[in-house]
Every structure is written in structure tokens, then in C-alpha cells.
Amino acid sequence: MGKASQLPTLPAPLFATLNFLPHQRKWGETAGAATAIGAMDKEYVGFAALPNQLHRKSVKKGFDFTLMVAGESGLGKSTLINSLFLTNLYEDRQVPEARARLTQTLTIERRGVEIEEGGIKVKLTLVDTPGFGDSVDCSDCWLPVVRFIEEQFEQYLQDESGLNRKNIQDSRVHCCLYFISPFGRGLRPLDVAFLRAVHEKVNIIPVIGKADALMPKETQALKQKIREQLQEEEINIYQFPDCDSDEDEVFKRQDAEMKESIPFAVVGSCEVVRDGGTRPVRGRRYSWGTVEVENPHHCDFLNLRRMLVQTHLQDLKEVTHDLLYEGYRARCLQSLARPGARDRASRSKLSRQSATEIPLPMLPLADTEKLIREKDEELRRMQEMLEKMQAQMRQSQAQGEQSDAL
């Protein structure tokens, strides 16, 4: 037990394959530190291979992620999605004419796509909201979206409470990218209304679309204005978790940079521009220059991609499951258990710290559950008696031996 402080080493070939994957960064490093220490220890237990097992299982299971994009039309949503995942998801898109959009025609479209990289399979579902904010009268146009999100929660709740829970399909929306227009002066009343309707149901990441219309100082001013407005209207957007203190400086700096650049000002492009001498880049070509999508001085696209895909995908899923879904479930069940009672859970501010404070209601106990509980109690009691008897036996044995010895 005394030697447990020394880090055991992992067998070399396994480590090599694991260090190759970017999102296993942190774990790869500590494993690297392990190899540096020295030769294999005699008292090597082996639970340092746990991350390895987890990795293997998750690779086999695959990941799934549901991303919703919302915002007025013409802000570059489809182009951005294509740039983010480097695929062409929207090739068969028809943009309706202005006359067709006079009255509200909001629809919710779901597109599923499987992408693979380095052996990791991701099933990506994109939820699109064409027609949002397009008509002359946009009153309540966000209601279908809210209903959709709640339906997914409802579905998951039913699956979770069902009998066969082996293959639950998680169709809940994990993240919503909300596009803000760069041509205005901040959030518009429609933006505010939509965000207020969904902020406690889905992780919101605000994004400024078509940011190549803004000069750098205009971008800063707009971001500042939007941040202020979000605070004033008490809209809870997705909060990035704080870095662990043992992360290295580079990571911490990147993280801080990323947090400061919310809302992300992005530019998307499906074209690859080949300028004379330089290598081909994704960008938009103008007569006065070319905007490079992946240039951090031009826009925040890299930050957004890093955050969404490389570092925080899993965190988004966890927050959806642990915080937002639990909140929905509590509200749902409370209103079932005590119809007409005011539910405090829906009014309390959801934050990471308060996740454990949401009061879960006492369900009306079914008879079978009662029986189960009683049986459990009995079992426990019997176990205790058994232990006592065993102890007594041991004692009497020991006494018997003593007396024999004597």
C-alpha cells in the first residue's frame, strides 16, 4: 500500500495509439509522465488502464450529438454548418421567395449525418428552423421550437421510465447556435423573445453571423452590447466550465480567450480560395481582399469549432443531461404529483452549483415499490443477524481454542 504514490507505467504500444487522438490530450499527458518515471513497478495494480477501457467502450458505442441552429434567414447558418463539419449538408436547399414568406411558415427540419474521423464515429443530427423571423407578423413564432425541444425531453423521460432501457435513443437537443444579425445594433426584440423562451431548456451559444461586414472595433462594440443586453434580460447562455487548476498555461490562455470572445463573430464559406503563392484556404473573395475563415484575426470561427467539436462537446451533452433535462423532469413530475402546486424548480436560476439543490418530489409510491423496499429491509436485517452470528461463532471458537490450549 505504501508504494501507491508512485505512478505505475503503462505498456508502451497502447500509450502510443492513445496519445495520437487530440481530445484525449490531458489524459495522454499524464500517461506520458508515467512512462517518464521509470521501469515497471513490481506492485503495479493496473487501474491506470481505466481511461483506456472507457475510451475503447466509447469508441465502440459511438457518439451522438444534436445541434440546433436558429436565427433569421440570410445570416449564414447553412454555410457555417458546412464549414464547421467540412461537409455539404445543404446541397438540396431551396430558399423560398419573399411572397411565400409573408405569412408564418416555420418548420422544424432534422438532418442526420454520420461522420468519422480517426476511428471515432459521430452521429450528428442538425435541427434547422427555416422560416423563423421571416414573416411580417412574427408573434409567437418561437413556440414550435420550444415545443420541439420539450418533446425531445418528454420522449427521453418516457424512455427512461420504461421497462426496457437498453437502447435509449438520445434525441434531445444538446446545443443551440443562435445567430444574431451583424447589421443591427445588438439584440432585437425577436431575438430576446426567442432566447427567453428557450434559455432554460437548451444550451445557447450566441453567434454573430456574416461577421465580415464588421470592422474589428465595430465587432468589439457589438459583442459588448450583446453581452450587456444578455445580462439585462437575464438570459442564461451556456457557461463554459472553469479550467482545472492543473492545466497548462497555454490551455488556460486559450480558454480565457475563448470565453472573452462570446458571442462568436463567425464567417462561413464553402469555397476554397487559391491565392497565387499562398496555400489554398477556405475563404470569401472580395475585390479588396480575401477573408480567411480559419484565420483567428479575421473571425472567431476557429474558437467556435474548437469549443464545439474539440473540447466541449461532451460537456454540452452532460449539461443537457444533468441540468436541463433534470430541471425539465423535476418540473414535469412535480406538476404531476401536486397538481396546481407552484413549482419552485422552474423559477430557480439554473447554474452549475445549484444542480443539486433542485428539490426532487416524493413520488406517490406504488405498491410494488413498497414491497421491494420492505424486502430490502428484511434482507439487510438478516444480513446483520448473520454477521453477528458469525462473530459469535468466531469468538466461541477462539475461546474454545484457548481453553484447549490451556
Place this chain on the structure above:
Amino acid sequence: MEAEANSGSPEDSWAFIQKPGEGCRTVPLAGHVGFDSLPDQLVNKSVSQGFCFNILCVGETGLGKSTLMDTLFNTKFEGEPATHTQPGVQLRSNTYDLQEGNVGLKLTIVSTVGFGDQINKEDSYKPIVEFIDAQFEAYLQEELKILRVLHNYHDSRIHACLYFIAPTGHSLKSLDLVTMKKLDSKVNIIPIIAKSDAISKSELTKFKIKITSELVSNGVQIYQFPTDDESVAEINGTMNAHLPFAVIGSTEELKIGNKMMKARQYPWGTVQVENEAHCDFVKLREMLIRINMEDLREQTHSRHYELYRRCKLEEMGFKDTDPDSKPFSLQETYEAKRNEFLGELQKKEEEMRQMFVQRVKEKEAELKEAEKELHEKFDRLKKLHQDEKKKLEDKKKLLDDEVNAFKQRKTAAELLQSQGSQAGGAQTLKRDKEKKKTREEKSVSDGTCTTPGKHPVVPCALVVCAV
């Protein structure tokens, strides 16, 4: 009326004018008369009067309307940028006096505030239409006056409407379509694509084609630069093909090369506002100000204003010909209308007077009733009061009687007592007194007036004496 002028030597000058329905012969001129300076006289007069031009900018908040105006007229007009929280659409109007060379221009810029910000935009076009109609109405009123000063009148009618389209790259927004449809018969609409540095060249051509096709298919009439005047027909024709203009506005000047130019600087390049390869700003300026300003004014007066005037007068009941197809004189119609109006006024007055009288009567009746009620109430209360008083007096009398009776008994008892003490011994005094007291109390409590019986006293005294 057709007019043809042949240019050539003064001896060969012909003036050939033909009036409809009237024969007119051409007359050759023998020398230079000098009326070819008429246009110059006209121009001189106009220049001394000064020109007047009114622009209306319609567009969503933040699309760069104020910046474009500043850029177009090379100056900084005052004004605070608006926020998105306006509850409705309003129009903000400012008038400026500009001078260039020896030409003075009275420029009025009207801008929408809060357009496109509300969630329900169905009524967004109304304030704009009302404003334009109000300007036409003001002019009409001035025209119909008896003593009018049209030559000195500050014409506030909108000569050009710049409609700012957001650079989405797809098509027009539904709000744009609805608004332009309502405005196209009232004002010269010039659609422009604002903040066009967000659109690349290829996207721009597609966008322009889409917009023009949508406008045509929905029957929206935008202003076409005139192609009937030879000198400008060609340039106007080419410019018409470039509509809608994709513009960028900027008031910041940057040093490019060795000149200061209006530009916007991005990390990936610098957009020059006056560079024709970058945007259509120069085209807009040429068309709007340098070439067609006068035509815009004329169109406003001869087409849009006349349409408004006709509709308005028809509403009021004026017609060009009466049922017998004899031309109506304006004056007669006017007189007839006036009389009608006066008659109506009198009728209304009568009505109001009658109603007033009726109301007064009703009120009087009400008040009278109230008074009656009050009187009744007063009587009732008085009666109650008197009844109460009487009852109380009766009770008092009873009480007084009782008190008197008690007093009498008391004096009688005392008298007896003094007699008894003289007749009997001292011992019996106390007992008798007690007995008397109890009897008195009993008699008083019973309310009966009994004379103190002598017989109970006597046997006691006898008994005592015997002992």
C-alpha cells in the same frame, strides 16, 4: 405638343411648333432674335431662388441610412443612432441648407426610426404612407387657397425614397415587399442594397437578379431613370441595368496611396467607397444628385402628386364632367359644396342644442327627486326623534313617581319609629327598626304601598314585656 429645333446658322433658324387642333405655320427668322437664351434665364432665376430636395430613407435600424446620407452629401448631419426597442415606426425629419458654388440647396432628409424592429410588423408601413400623404395634403391645401404663395412655398413633398435592403444574399424580406408595394404609387422608389461589403461579387449579381425579378413579379414599380432625353439617355439606360445599387457608406477617411479617401479598413483589406470596382456608391451619387435630381422632382409633381390630388378631389365630390357631360366649373362645385357643408353644420348645431336642452331637463328632474327624498328622510327622522323623546319622558315620570313613593314611605316609617320608641322600650327599638327596614325594603321592592302594620309590632312588645 411637339417642338423641334434645328441648329444651324441664325438665318436658317426655324421654329416649328404645332398645336393640336390648330394649324400653325413655320416662320423663318431673318436674324438672331435672342430667345435662345430662355433656358439660361430660367436657370438664373432658379439659381437665385435656390433649389429644394427631399429624400426619404426607409430601412431597418442599423443598415447605415444616416452614414450614407453623410457620405453622399460630404458632411456630418446630426442625429443619434436609434436602438431596437422602439415600440412603433416613426419618422424623423431634418432640413439643412447646403451651398455648393453659387447654388443653394434646401435639403430635407426624412428617416424611419424603428422600422423592422417590432415582432409584429403588419402596421409598419402605415406611418410612412401617412407622412407622404400629409406632405401632399399640405401642398394641395396651399394650391387650393384663394391667396396663395406657391412660388415661395417650401415644398415638403418627398422627391425620392431610398429603400434600404438588408444584404442577406437570398432575396427580399417579406416586410420589404409589403412596404414597397404600398409606396410605389406615392413616391419614386430607388432600392439600394445597404452594407454591401458583406456580399462578394458573384453573390451580388445573383442577389440583384433575384431582387429585380421579385419586384417585377409582384408588380412593384420602382423609379426608372429617364431615357427620353438624348443627352443622358445612354448613361441612364446603363444605370437602369445596375439597379438596385449596392452601396457602402463611410465617413472615416484613410490614407490610401497618397490621397485621403473614404474607406473601411478590415484586417483582410480596405474597401474604398468611391471605387467603382468595390461598390456602386459613385453610380448612386451620379444618378441621384448629379443627373436626375430635377427629373425626380418633376416626376413627383407631375405623376405622384397629380394622382394624389385626383383621388382626393374625387373623394370630395369634384368631377371633371357632370352627368350631362358639361364641364363643371370648379367654382360652382365649390359653392355647392360649401352650401352643403354649411347646411350640415347648421343641422348639427340644432341637434346639439336639442340634446343639450334635453339633458338639462333630465338633470333637473333628477335633482328634484333627490330633493324630495331628502325631505322625506328628514321628516322620518324627526318623527323618530320625537317618539324617542316621549318614551324617555314617560320613563322619567315613572321613575320620579317611584322615588316620591319611596320618600313618603321613608318619612312615614321614621314617624312610626319615633312613635314606637316613645311607646316601647329601647330593646325593641333595634329589632323593630330592623323589622321595619326589611318590611320597607320588601314593600318597596314589591312596589306596593302598605302602611306599616301595627299588629306585628305590638305582639312583640307584649311578649317582651311579659318576659
